[in-house]
Amino acid sequence: MPLAEIPLSAWRTRGQSFVFRGQAIRYWVAGQGEPLLLIHGFPSASWDWHYLWQPLAQRNRVIACDMLGFGDSAKPLDHTYCLLEQADLHQALLEHLRVHGKVHVLAHDYGDSVAQELLARHYEGRFKMASCVFLNGGLFPETHRVALAQKLLLSPVGWMVGRAFGRNTLADTFRQIFGPDTRPSESALDDFWSLIANNDGQRILHKLIAYIPQRRQQRERWVTAMRRGELPLRVIDGEVDPISGAHMVERYRELVPDADTVLLSNIGHYPQIEAPVQVLKHYLAFRERITQASTQLTCT
Template identity: 70%
Template sequence: MALPGIALADWRAQGQGFSFGGHAIRYWTAGPADGEPLLLIHGFPTASWDWHYLWQPLAERYRLIACDMLGFGYSAKPRAHLYSLLEQADLQQALLAHLGVDGPVHVLAHDYGDSVAQELLARHHDGHIQLASCVFLNGGLFPETHRPVLMQKLLLSPLGPLLGRLFSRAKLKANLTKVFGPQTPPSESELDAFWALIAHNDGPAVMHRLIRYILDRREQRERWVTAMQKGGVPLRVIDGALDPISGAHMVARYRELIANPDTVLLEDIGHYPQTEAPQAVLQHYLTFRQGLDRA
C-alpha cells in the first residue's frame, strides 16, 4: 500500500521556529511526547519535507524531530556565511536542547545529513551526545566512494557563485533525473515542491557555499570512519543500489570497513529512497528498530 505523504503547503504550516546563532530555523515535531526521540536529518539540496512519506507512520511509534538546516528549505540562508557540517551538527544539538531532549536519541539521515550524523556519532564517542542508533540512507560516508555529479563539481569551482544563481527548476529536474532510479523518477509535483524549498529566500545564491560540505567530508574522514568502526551504537545502511553518487559501490566500501555490517540494498532505487520507495524504507527501518528492542 502506498504511503500518502504530506502536501508541502500542509507541511510548511506545521513548522515551528527557533533561533540558532541569530538565524531563524524552521523545525517540525510529531508523535508522542514521551516517545523515543528520532532525529531525522535531510540531504542536499532539499529539506526536511523529504521525510513527508515516512512522517506519519513513524510518528505513530516515535517522537519525531526534524529541521531545515541552515541554508536549506524554510530556514535562514545567510549570504556571506561560512557553512560547515560541524555547525549543522551544532544546530541539531541546539534543537534537541531547545526541545528539552537530553537522553539517548535515534538518528535517521540521508545524503548531506549522513555526514552530520557521522559527526554526531563521533561526538557520542567523545561524550557530548547520546545516540541510541543511527540509520544512513544514500550518502557520502566515505569521500573515496563519493561520485559527485557535474553540477556539484562546478559549484565547487570558481564558477560556483554564478552557476548557483543560474540554477533553475529545469536544471534541478535534469540533475535529479540522473540520480533517481529509472523506474522511480520524481513526479512533476515533487519537483515543484523540491524547487520551492530550494528557491525560498533566494536559496540558489548560497548553493556554492553549502557545497563545501564535500571538502568537510575529506577533512573529517578519519574521525568519522573511526567513529563508525568503534561500535557501541547500532548502525544500518538502507541504500538505493542504482544511485550513481553513493549507491552499491558505497555499500561495498562500507562492508569492507565496518565490522558486522548491517546493510540493505534496494535494487531498483536511486539516491532518494525515502521518496522513491518509502514503504520499503519504512519496513527496513522498523525491522531494524524491532531488532534493537529484542536485543
C-alpha cells in the first residue's frame, strides 16, 4: 500500500522556528517515543521525508529541520557553510527540544556527512547516538561521483552557475539521478524548486557545495568511526544512483566490518521519495533487530 503524501503547503504550516547563531531555522516535530533525527540532503530540505513522516511518528518522536542555507531556513549570503556547523545545528535543535538521551539518526546525501560527524562525536563523548541509517550519500569521497551541476558549482565560476540555476536545471539533474521508473512528477519538481528558490537560495548554492571538499578533509575521522562497530549501522541504498549507488555500497562492504546493507533495485538517489514503502520496511526491520538484541542482552 502506498504511503500518504504530505503536500508541501501543509508541511510548511506544521513547521516551527528557533534561532541558531542569529539565524532563523525551521524545524518539525511529531510523535512520541525514542527520538529519531531525520537529516536531509543537498539541495533539498526536510520535506524529503514527508512520505515517511507519519509512519515513523507512530513509534518515534521524529525531529527534522531545514539546515542553514536550505529550504525555509535562513540563507545568509555572507556566510561560510560547513558540515561541522550543521552538526552543531542539530545538537542545538535537540537542546532546544530538551532531548538529552540517545538519538536514532536516519540521513540522506549531504545529511549522511552530518550524521558521520555526529557518529564521530558520539565516540568522542560529545553526542549520544543510538543507531544510524544512511540513505544514498557520499560516505567515501573516493566513490562519490559528482554530478555535472555540482562540478560547475565547484568551479571558479560557481557563483554565476548558481545564479543561473533554475527549475529546468533541477529537473534535468533529478531526471539523471532518480531511477528510470521513479522520476518526480512536474508538481513535485515545482515543490523541490520552491524550497531551493525560497530566500534567494540560488545565490548560495556555490557556497553550500563546499561540503564536497570538506568530506575529503574529514574522511579518515569519519571512516574510523564507522569501522568501530559498536553502534548499529545500516545502509539502505538506491542501486542505480549514478552518484552514490551500488558502487558506494561495494566500498562500504569493503571497509566496514559486518556491513549491514540493503540495495533497492531500479531505485536512484532519493529512495525515501522513490520507494518510501521499501525504505520504511527496511528501516523498521533494522530498528526491530536493535530492540530484540537489547531485550536479549537484558535477559542474559
